[in-house]
Every structure is written in C-alpha cells, then in structure tokens.
Amino acid sequence: MLLRKVSQTPALCVAVLRLPQSTPVAQRQVGAAAARSVRLYASQAAEAVIEKPAVGSDAATTADKVEKKAASVESKSFAVNMFKGQISTSQVFPFPSVLNEEKLELLRELLEPCSKFFEEVNDPGKNDTLEMVEEHTMQGLKELGAFGLQVPVDLGGLGLTNTQYARLVELVGLHDLGVGITLGAHQSIGFKGILLYGNKQQKEKYLPKLATGETVAAFCLTEPSSGSDAASIRSIAVPSPCGKYYTLNGSKIWISNGGLAEIFTVFARTPMKDEKTGEVKDKITAFIVERSFGGVTNGPPEKKMGIKASNTAEVFFENVRVPAECVLGEVGEGFKVAMNILNNGRFGMAAALSGTMKGAIAKAVDHAANRTQFGSKIHSFGVIQEKIARMAMYQYVTECMAYMVSGNMDSGATDFQIEAAISKIFASEAAWKVTDECIQIMGGMGFMKDAGVERVLRDLRIFRIFEGTNDILRLFVSLNGFQNAGNQLKSLQKALKNPLGNAGLLATEITKRAKRKAGMSTGLTLQGTVHPELAQSGELSVKAIEQFGEVIEELLLKHGKRIIDEQFVLERVANCAIDLYAMIVVLSRASRSLSQGHSSAQHEKMLCETWCTEAYDRITQNIKFLLLSSVYSAWPVW
Amino acid sequence: MAARVLVGVKRVIDYAVKIRVKPDNTGVVTDGVKHSMNPFCEIAVEEAVRLKEKKLVKEVVAVSCGPQQVQETIRTALAMGADRGIHVEVSGKDYDSLGPLQVSKILAALAKKEEASLIILGKQAIDDDCNQTGQMTAALLDWPQGTFASEVAVEGDKLKVIREVDGGLETIKINLPAVVTADLRLNTPRYATLPNIMKAKKKKITNVKPGDLGVDLTSRLEVLRVDEPPQRQAGVKVETVEDLVGKLKEAGRI
Numbered sequence: 001m002l003l004r005k006v007s008q009t010p011a012l013c014v015a016v017l018r019l020p021q022s023t024p025v026a027q028r029q030v031g032a033a034a035a036r037s038v039r040l041y042a043s044q045a046a047e048a049v050i051e052k053p054a055v056g057s058d059a060a061t062t063a064d065k066v067e068k069k070a071a072s073v074e075s076k077s078f079a080v081n082m083f084k085g086q087i088s089t090s091q092v093f094p095f096p097s098v099l100n101e102e103k104l105e106l107l108r109e110l111l112e113p114c115s116k117f118f119e120e121v122n123d124p125g126k127n128d129t130l131e132m133v134e135e136h137t138m139q140g141l142k143e144l145g146a147f148g149l150q151v152p153v154d155l156g157g158l159g160l161t162n163t164q165y166a167r168l169v170e171l172v173g174l175h176d177l178g179v180g181i182t183l184g185a186h187q188s189i190g191f192k193g194i195l196l197y198g199n200k201q202q203k204e205k206y207l208p209k210l211a212t213g214e215t216v217a218a219f220c221l222t223e224p225s226s227g228s229d230a231a232s233i234r235s236i237a238v239p240s241p242c243g244k245y246y247t248l249n250g251s252k253i254w255i256s257n258g259g260l261a262e263i264f265t266v267f268a269r270t271p272m273k274d275e276k277t278g279e280v281k282d283k284i285t286a287f288i289v290e291r292s293f294g295g296v297t298n299g300p301p302e303k304k305m306g307i308k309a310s311n312t313a314e315v316f317f318e319n320v321r322v323p324a325e326c327v328l329g330e331v332g333e334g335f336k337v338a339m340n341i342l343n344n345g346r347f348g349m350a351a352a353l354s355g356t357m358k359g360a361i362a363k364a365v366d367h368a369a370n371r372t373q374f375g376s377k378i379h380s381f382g383v384i385q386e387k388i389a390r391m392a393m394y395q396y397v398t399e400c401m402a403y404m405v406s407g408n409m410d411s412g413a414t415d416f417q418i419e420a421a422i423s424k425i426f427a428s429e430a431a432w433k434v435t436d437e438c439i440q441i442m443g444g445m446g447f448m449k450d451a452g453v454e455r456v457l458r459d460l461r462i463f464r465i466f467e468g469t470n471d472i473l474r475l476f477v478s479l480n481g482f483q484n485a486g487n488q489l490k491s492l493q494k495a496l497k498n499p500l501g502n503a504g505l506l507a508t509e510i511t512k513r514a515k516r517k518a519g520m521s522t523g524l525t526l527q528g529t530v531h532p533e534l535a536q537s538g539e540l541s542v543k544a545i546e547q548f549g550e551v552i553e554e555l556l557l558k559h560g561k562r563i564i565d566e567q568f569v570l571e572r573v574a575n576c577a578i579d580l581y582a583m584i585v586v587l588s589r590a591s592r593s594l595s596q597g598h599s600s601a602q603h604e605k606m607l608c609e610t611w612c613t614e615a616y617d618r619i620t621q622n623i624k625f626l627l628l629s630s631v632y633s634a635w636p637v638w
Numbered sequence: 639m640a641a642r643v644l645v646g647v648k649r650v651i652d653y654a655v656k657i658r659v660k661p662d663n664t665g666v667v668t669d670g671v672k673h674s675m676n677p678f679c680e681i682a683v684e685e686a687v688r689l690k691e692k693k694l695v696k697e698v699v700a701v702s703c704g705p706q707q708v709q710e711t712i713r714t715a716l717a718m719g720a721d722r723g724i725h726v727e728v729s730g731k732d733y734d735s736l737g738p739l740q741v742s743k744i745l746a747a748l749a750k751k752e753e754a755s756l757i758i759l760g761k762q763a764i765d766d767d768c769n770q771t772g773q774m775t776a777a778l779l780d781w782p783q784g785t786f787a788s789e790v791a792v793e794g795d796k797l798k799v800i801r802e803v804d805g806g807l808e809t810i811k812i813n814l815p816a817v818v819t820a821d822l823r824l825n826t827p828r829y830a831t832l833p834n835i836m837k838a839k840k841k842k843i844t845n846v847k848p849g850d851l852g853v854d855l856t857s858r859l860e861v862l863r864v865d866e867p868p869q870r871q872a873g874v875k876v877e878t879v880e881d882l883v884g885k886l887k888e889a890g891r892i
Contacts, residue, residue, distance in 0.1 A: 106839070109713065112674075113830045121829075145832030158832055 075484065079418035082580055083481035084488050085549015086524070087542065091416075092584050093529045095400075095592040096407025098163050107164050114171055117144055124176040127309035128455050131301065133182055141213070146172075146183055148211025150195065155203065156211040162406040166351035170402075173352030174359045177459040178309030180352050185256030185310070186210075188345035189467075190217030193265045193286055196344060197329040197337055202288060206263060218261035220252040220289075220315055221338055228472045231335055235268035237285060237322065246270065246327075248289065248320040254466075258298045258313030264289045265341070266317065267334050284334035288326040295320035306458030342467055346420040347409065349463065350402035350427035356456060357395040357431050360438040363453060364388060367442045378441075387437050389610070394430035396607045400585035401426060418480050421473045422581045425574075428463035428470060435460055474574035475567065481577060482563055485552050516550050531591035533605060537612035541583040544619045548576055551623050569629065572622045579615040579622075586611050642697045643686045644754040645720065646745055647679040649704055649711040650765045659866050665734070666765075666864065675711045678760025680718075681820040684827040685790060686758050687719035694792045695756065697721050701748060703741055705729040709843060716838035717830035723843035724748065728855065732848075735857035737766070740848075742774035747851035749779060755815040756797075761786055762819075772819035782812035786821040 075081065081088035099107065122137050133141075141147065149165050151157020160168070172180040191210045194202055209215045226233045235250020250268055252258075266289045269282040289296065299314035329337045365388060368379035378384050401423040408416050435457045439446030446453050464470045492509060495502035512522045524546055530538035552573070559566055590608035593601040651657065652672040660667055675683075686698045700715035702708040703726040712723035726744055728736055749757055757776075762769035776783035784790070784799030788807065791798040801808045802821050830838075848855055876882045886892045 106836070109710075109717075109835050110832050112714075113717075113832065113835070117829055140829070143831050144829065145834075149832075153836065156833075158836060 075415045076413070077415045077418060078584060079422065079477075079481065079577065079581055080415065080484045082545050082548060082577065083485040083552050085522075085546055085552070087526065087545055089526075089529050091408050091411075091413055092404065092588050093526075093591070094595075095585075095588040096163075096404065096411060097592075098161065098407045098410040103161065103164060107167055110158075110164075110168065111171060113144065114146070114168060117141075118171065118175040122176055122179060124178065124309070124455065125449070125452060127176065127178050131303070131308040132311065133179055133309045137179070141179070141183070145212075147186060147213035147216075148207075149187060151187075151207050151211040156208040162347060162409045163403060166347060166402055166406040169348050169351045170355035170358075173355035175355075176309070177352070177356060177456065178307045181256055181307045181310040184345070184348060184352070185219060186213075186217045186261075188348045189219040189341050190257060190261065190265060191263060192341045192345055193219075193328050193337055194288065196340060197286070198288075201325065202328070206288065210263060215262035216257050216260045217263045217265065218255050218257040218315070219341065220255050220258075220264050220266040222252060222254050223250065224253055228469055230267075230338060231284070233267060233269065233284065235266070235317065236282075237268040237270050237287060239270065239324075244324055246287070246322045246324065248287065248295075248317045248322050250317050252315045252317075254302065254312055255298075255315045256310055256312055258315045259301055259311045262291050264291070264296070264315065265328065267338055268317075270331055270334075272332050283332035284338070285331050286328040286334040286337040287322050288328055289317070289320060289322055290326075293320050293322060304462075306455070306461055308458075343417050343420055344409075346424045346467065347402055347405040349467065350398055350423040351406065353427040353431040353460075353463065354395060354399040354402050356460070357391070357398060357434045360431075360435045360453065360456065361388070361391050361395060363451070364391065364438040364441040367445065371443075384441060387441055391434045391437055393607050393611050394434050396589075396604070397582045397586055397611060398423075398427045398430050400589045401582070404585045404588065418477055418577070419581060421468070421477050422578050424467065425470045425473050425477075426578055426582060428460070431463065432457070432460050471571075474578075475570050477577050478570040478573040479564065481573070482552065482556060485549075486556055489553065489556060516546065522546060526587070529591075530587050531594040533594055534587055534591055534608060537583070537587055537609050540612050540616040541580065541587060544576075544580055544583065544616055547620065547623050548580060551576075551626050555626065569626060572626055576619050576622045576626075579619050583612045583615045641695065642699060642752060642754045643689065643695045643756045643758060644745065644749055644752060645679070645682050645686045645698060645700050645715065646741070646757070646759045646771070647683060647700050647702050647711050647715050648676040648760070648763050649673050649702060649708045650676045650763055653677060653764055659864055663863050663865060664861070673707070673710075675714050676760050676763045676765075678762060678764075678820055678822070680760075680827040681822070681824050682758040682760050683715045683718050683720060684825045685787075685818075685820055687828075688825065689790075689792070690719065690721075699724060699752060699754070701726065701745065703728050703736060703744055703848075704733055712843055713835075713838055714830055716841045716843075717835045718828060719834070720841075722841055724752075725843050725845050726851075727845055727847050732855050735859070735861075736855065737857060737859060738768045738770035738774055740853065740855050740857065742771050742778055743853045744848060744851060745771070745775045746778040747853055748846075749775075749815075751851065757781075757815075757817045759817070759819045761821050772817050776817035779815070779817070781815050781817055783817045783819070784810060784812055785819040787818050788821050788823045790818055790824070 076088050076090045078088050078092045117140060121140050123134065127133050127137070145158055146168075148157035149160045149168060150162075151159070153159040169180065169184070172183065187210075191206065194206055194210075198206070206215075210217055221230055221233065223233050223235065233250075235248065235252070237246040237248045239246050248266065248268055250266075252266070255261075255264075266287045267284055268287065270285040271280050272283050273280050295318045297316045297318070299316070302312040302314075304312060328334075365379070368384050368388065369377060371378045379388070401419075405416055405419050405423050408419070435453065439453050439457060442451060442453065445451050449455070468476070492505075495505050499506055515522045521542070524542050526538040526542055527535065555563060555566075555569060555573070559569070563569065586604075586608040590601070590604040593604045598604070650673065651666070651668065652674045655672050658667045659665075683698075683700065686695070689695045690698050698720045700712050700720040700723045702712050702723070705728070709723075709725055712720075712725060716723055726748075745757060745759075748754070757772075759772045759775070761772065772785055773783060775781075784797060784801060786802045787799050788802045789798075789800040793811070795814055797812050797814060797816050797818070799810050799812060799818060801810065802823065874885065876885060883892070
C-alpha cells in the first residue's frame with residue numbers, strides 16, 4: 001500500500017521527506033559542496049583526511065584515493081553514523097582489547113623502568129625553572145629509548161602499537177608535560193611524516209638516528225600569518241630548472257624543538273604547472289629538511305606561560321637547498337600530509353592528559369583526606385565530594401576516549417578523524433577543569449609552587465590551542481559530520497527520482513521520519529550490545545542519537561551548503577557530538593568491565609550512569625537551541 | 639680471568655611499600671603487593687655486567703629461586719645486561735621456608751654445574767636482612783669470600799676486594815674462584831632501557847628443580863610468630879642538663 005502511495009505521489013514523499021524539489025540548494029549536492037570550499041581550513045582538512053592513504057603505505061595513490069572516497073560513504077565510524085541518526089557499533093562495542101598477552105606483558109615490563117626514571121631522575125620543577133629539560137635527563141631519556149617508541153624494531157625503535165604508545169605517554173603526562181611535549185613534538189608529529197609517508201630510502205636514512213635521539217625532529221607548519229588557516233602559508237620552495245633540488249625560503253614560528261632539531265618536516269608552497277591548462281598554481285608540499293643543508297637557523301627560546309621545559313623557537317629557512325629526494329609524499333599533497341600527521345598523533349594527547357588528570361586527582365584526594373577544618377576531614381563535605389566526583393568522571397571519559405581511538409587505530413580503522421578530534425577537544429578542556437579544581441581543593445597550598453600543581457595548570461593551557469585549536473576542531477567535527485550526512489541525503493534524492501525502483505528504501509525512510517515526528521522510537525536500540533545493568537543509560541544514548549540525527553537533517557535542509565558559515569550552529573552541533581561520543585565510550589568501557597567482572601566494575605557503572613544522565617540533558621538542551629534557530633523553511637514549492 | 643659469573647637475584651617486596659603483618663601473625667602480606675629486585679642484588683648484577691663490559695668475564699648468568707613470578711626479576715637482570723637466566727623452581731611451603739642455608743646449597747651446586755668461577759651476590763636481602771647467603775655459599779664451596787665489597791678489581795688470577803667494615807675500609811686479595819657480596823657503594827645500577835628490555839625477551843631462562851641439583855630444602859628453622867615493631871612511645875622533654883641526668887638515673891640507665 002505504501003509502495004503504491006510512493007509511486008503515485010512523489011510529491012507526497014517529497015513532502016514527508018521534506019526534500020525541496022526545485023530549490024537549487026538540495027539539488028546542488030548539499031553536503032559535498034561543503035568540502036569544496038577552499039577557504040575554510042576545517043572543510044579542507046576534512047577532505048584531506050578522508051582522502052588520506054592507509055597508514056604505513058609508501059605514497060598515496062589515486063587508486064587509494066578513489067577507494068577511500070567510496071569507503072567513506074560506507075563508513076563504520078560511530079561518529080560519522082551518529083550524524084545520520086544511525087548507530088554503527090562495530091568500532092565502539094565491545095571496547096577494543098587489542099593487546100594480546102605477549103604485548104600486554106611487554107607493556108608492563110616497559111612501564112617499570114619508565115616509571116622509575118620519571119620518579120627518580122626527571123625533576124619537573126627544575127625543568128620548569130630552568131626553562132629546559134636538564135641535560136642528564138635528556139640523555140637518560142635517549143638512552144631509555146623514549147625517542148623512538150613507534151619506530152619499527154628493525155630500524156632501531158621499539159615498534160610499539162598505538163595502544164602501547166598511549167599507555168607510555170599516559171605515564172609521561174602524569175609526571176611532566178614539558179618533557180611530554182618535547183618527546184611528542186619529536187615523534188608524534190616531528191618525524192611521523194616519515195613513518196606515514198616516507199619511502200624506503202627516507203625511512204632507512206633518517207629513522208635509526210631519530211629513534212635513538214641522536215637527531216631530534218620538529219614539525220614546521222605555523223607561520224606568523226598562518227596559524228589555524230594553515231593553507232595560507234607563505235613559505236616557498238622553488239624547484240630548480242634541473243629538477244634535482246628545491247630552494248626553500250620562509251620563516252616558521254612557535255616550533256617545538258625548533259632550537260634542538262636536526263631534522264625538520266617543513267611545509268611550503270611549490271609552484272606546480274597544471275598539465276591540462278598550463279596554468280601555474282601554488283600547492284603545498286612537505287619536505288624533510290636537514291639543518292646540515294645550510295641556511296637553517298633558529299631564534300632564541302620563546303618565553304612561555306607553560307611547558308617551559310619544551311624548547312619553542314622561530315625557525316628560518318634562507319635559500320636552503322633541499323634535494324628532490326627529500327620530498328615527503330607527493331609534490332602538491334603537503335596539506336594532506338600535514339593534516340594526517342596531526343590526525344594520527346591526536347590520540348596521544350588524550351592519553352597524556354588522562355595521565356595528568358590522574359596525578360591531579362591523586363593530589364586533590366590526598367589533600368582532602370588529610371586536611372581537617374571545622375572539626376572534620378574536608379573530604380567529608382559535600383562540596384568537596386562533588387568536585388572530586390566530577391574530576392573522576394572527566395578523567396574516566398578521557399581515558400575511555402583515548403584508548404577507544406588508539407584501539408580502533410590498532411585494529412586497522414582508517415576513518416577515526418572525528419573521534420580523534422573529539423578526544424583532543426574533550427581531553428584538553430577536561431584536564432584544564434580538573435587541574436583547576438584540584439588547586440581549588442588544595443586551597444592556598446595549591447597556589448604555591450612547591451605543591452607542583454600550578455605548574456601543571458600553566459602547562460595545560462596550550463593544549464586547547466595547539467595541534468588544531470579546539471574552536472577549529474569543533475568546526476571540523478561538525479562540517480565533517482554534515483558532509484557525510486549530506487551525502488546520504490544526496491543518495492536519497494537520487495532514489496526519489498526513481499521511486500518505483502527504490503520503493504523499499506523510500507518506504508523505510510518515510511516511516512522513519514514519520515515515527516520521529518510522532519516522537520516514537522525508530523527501532524534503533526543498543527539492547528544486547530550494552531550490558532543489561534546499563535540498559536537505561538544505553539536507552540538515553542539511543543534517544544539522543546535519534547534526536548541528533550533529526551536535527552542534523554533539518555539543519556542541512558535549511559542551510560544547505562551555507563552551513564559552512566553558520567558557526568553558531570556548528571559549535572553547538574559539535575558540543576552535542578562530543579557529549580554523544582563521550583556517552584558511548586563510557587557505556588562501552590563500563591559494559592566490558594561489568595562483563596569481565598572487574599573489581600572496579602560497579603564504580604565504573606556509577607561513573608557511566610552519572611555521566612550519561614548529565615550528558616543527555618546537555619545534548620537535549622543544545623538540540624532545543626538548534627531547533628529554535630532552524631524554523632522550518634523546507635515546505636516545498638510545487 | 640673468570641669465564642663465567644653467577645649472580646644471585648632475589649625477588650623482594652619493593653623498598654617503598656609500607657609493610658603490613660598478616661592478621662594471623664605468620665608473616666607479612668605479600669598478595670597484590672609490589673615486588674622488585676633486591677637493591678643489593680641490583681648492585682651485584684651491575685658489577686657483573688661491568689666486568690663483562692671490561693672483558694674481564696665472558697658470561698653473566700642470573701639466578702633466582704622461587705615461584706613463577708621470580709622470572710620477572712630474572713628478566714630485569716637480563717635487561718641490565720646478563721646473558722642468560724636460571725630459574726630454580728621452588729614454591730609453596732618450600733618457598734615460605736626458603737632461607738640462606740637452602741639457597742647457598744643451591745648456588746653451590748649450580749656453581750659446580752655451570753663451572754662458574756665467580757659468584758656475586760647482594761650482601762643481604764631487604765626482607766630478612768640475614769646477611770648469610772654469600773658467606774655460607776663460599777663455605778660450602780670452600781672458596782674465599784670478599785663480603786661487603788665497595789670495590790672489586792681483577793688482578794691476574796686474583797681479586798682485590800675493598801671491604802666496608804665497622805672500622806673503615808679493609809683491602810684483601812683473594813684467589814679465584816671466589817664469592818663476593820656487594821655493598822651499597824660498590825656502584826650505581828643502570829636503568830634497564832626499553833630497547834634492552836626488548837632484547838632481553840630473546841635471552842634464555844632455563845628452569846631447574848632443586849632435586850635435580852641434589853639439594854635438600856628442609857629447613858631447620860620454624861617461624862613461630864611475626865609481629866609489628868612496638869609503637870614508638872612519646873618522649874619526655876626536660877629543661878636542663880641536671881634534669882636529664884636525674885631522669886636517666888631514675889630509669890636506671892646510668
């Protein structure tokens with residue numbers, strides 16, 4: 001019966017589906033257009049990341065690009081699907097357990113000496129006061145093997161998986177973020193490009209010395225006039241007439257390890273001739289530049305608010321001759337290389353920050369359990385208890401996100417960019433709040449240098465800014481999500497053109513929307529996936545996803561490709577997405593703990609349920625605001 | 639020139655852990671408590687590895703007696719530079735009553751079996767503070783001993799050992815084969831580096847049973863009771879020296 005209706009009244013379908021027939025908006029490829037805007041970093045980044053090559057391959061091939069584009073339509077990413085109001089559980093349930101017994105044992109063995117080193121040798125207070133990592137500590141770290149954690153074993157590194165790396169980075173974050181950034185700038189972004197895009201010769205030439213720390217690496221993208229707008233960089237690399245080398249000129253600022261590095265991953269524009277039109281355009285290319293090429297100088301260390309131990313400096317390139325063999329990836333593909341390097345290292349930040357938060361919570365709890373005021377230990381007061389409870393929740397969510405992303409990466413997922421961005425945003429903001437609250441609990445003591453917490457707070461501030469400011473990353477999360485949701489709408493539109501042939505699909509879609517309008521569940525459920533003790537929270541997240549999917553569609557229909565400019569909308573959409581992902585990761589982790597009967601399972605259940613209840617409220621509130629702003633304008637003109 | 643060095647390593651409760659006595663007073667709580675290598679054993683391993691690096695010995699063999707978990711301790715020794723390990727399997731009641739006499743019998747048997755010419759041990763373990771194993775091992779083998787070593791030097795086929803004794807430092811020269819026990823100032827042990835831990839995974843640990851070595855593990859000791867040290871009593875403050883002398887006389891101390 002529904003089929004006949006569909007074939008006889010396409011107008012009816014259109015009405016129910018609220019797909020405007022004649023307005024150019026919908027017909028002009030709603031979502032995909034968002035990615036074609038060349039102005040916005042976020043959308044370019046989205047496109048770049050979606051078309052990236054598989055991790056570890058020699059170079060991006062066009063075949064890969066096509067395959068990845070097709071794959072992105074069928075993405076298994078939870079975040080991608082939640083924008084469509086769908087639940088894709090394959091990447092999020094059960095919580096990934098990617099370390100087999102052997103890897104787990106190795107990890108435990110590695111943690112011991114690292115822990116000892118950071119407790120006995122590294123002095124974070126000293127590093128902060130001296131505004132550099134102490135010489136003997138740096139040397140000790142190199143000997144410890146901390147400079148080549150993810151370099152393959154046959155090239156002198158430890159060949160750790162992302163999850164093992166995350167655990168070690170968590171340890172570093174617990175002790176000293178300044179050292180963490182020094183190590184991260186070196187291996188998480190500094191030479192990650194060589195790991196991801198380097199050819200065999202480049203890997204064999206550079207990685208062994210980088211692994212032992214004999215040479216230090218730095219990532220050079222930012223310039224005085226190009227921060228978030230990374231595509232606007234002005235450094236230029238002109239190819240020589242013979243084609244054997246490039247001449248690099250430019251200046252980069254705020255480069256971590258800029259004063260220490262020997263190997264730089266540098267991004268610069270290269271003039272490229274379009275084969276077909278003969279037009280010469282500038283496209284960004286990534287280069288491996290050695291200080292020994294000559295012409296590479298750096299400025300004095302910047303004086304910073306925090307992570308003072310990390311060296312940050314301007315780096316100048318003056319007529320540097322870079323051999324053509326030093327091009328990283330393909331010429332003209334530099335922007336994608338940059339975005340993928342950053343994307344690939346993001347989980348490390350969430351892992352490090354979850355460690356930092358553990359340290360802050362430990363200090364706060366220690367103080368609260370020992371400080372007596374008004375005749376009682378202050379941990380017996382509700383105000384203090386709430387603070388500690390919230391700190392615990394933030395840390396739990398961050399930890400779940402970090403290991404969820406690293407676990408997904410280790411399992412071979414390639415579409416984790418939204419989740420990685422979410423984890424960075426959440427972790428950096430949570431860590432700031434947790435450490436701030438720790439100082440509050442410690443009172444005047446927290447404000448004193450010796451307690452060691454004010455240093456952590458100062459160190460943390462930069463985490464909301466670098467590696468993609470949280471503001472830009474929120475836009476990225478939204479736009480990436482809209483793009484995928486838009487593609488689905490696009491295929492729905494196509495189906496409408498041939499209603500008879502797509503009767504089943506259309507029937508499903510009409511029913512779904514009708515149900516939504518009536519406030520009924522569309523059949524989405526997490527029952528059977530989530531542990532029965534968490535059923536209620538599971539239902540909350542399902543409801544939230546349904547409502548979220550609905551509002552995304554409405555916003556797309558209303559704004560079309562102009563959604564790129566609606567930043568008030570984009571920010572709130574991103575906040576919903578972050579809360580949603582957070583709900584799912586804790587549901588997944590707590591479910592696993594309950595299933596495995598961990599001693600902490602009941603406590604995790606409490607953390608999970610509390611988080612989900614509050615997150616659901618925030619999400620529905622945000623959705624309300626979004627709906628208010630998107631008054632229906634989609635009734636078609638026929 | 640000693641060819642093979644045997645180093646004994648003991649798995650003990652980590653020095654930083656707060657020790658608690660079991661409610662039934664039969665011993666201390668070990669379940670779920672952090673364990674690590676006895677600090678003096680670390681110094682012993684370090685000395686052996688340094689001798690190997692100076693090419694004064696050919697092979698360093700790490701030995702530990704106990705249940706499955708002691709393999710972690712042997713692995714740490716391997717990560718510090720030992721070439722291979724021997725795990726002497728002792729568990730349950732035998733392990734509870736394992737003391738210096740039994741361990742020294744095991745080490746003596748192993749030294750003969752492995753044809754070791756030098757045994758380096760920590761001077762004592764931080765859990766029982768016996769300070770006996772090194773001395774007993776030397777006696778069982780009828781080898782000379784250089785205990786409380788703060789410096790060891792090879793001089794031809796003899797060993798020069800500087801010992802820390804109550805009166806100061808004593809320098810002795812002993813023939814090889816010999817037993818040396820390490821004191822605190824002998825050296826500063828290196829940190830196991832991550833690449834070395836990875837390499838250590840490939841080194842061999844052989845399992846041996848005390849029976850195979852012909853060693854009888856029966857203990858001549860029986861632990862009757864373990865108690866915590868008495869709580870420290872509050873002191874008394876006095877104003878003058880006369881008061882102090884008076885109080886001491888009262889207490890019968892002088």
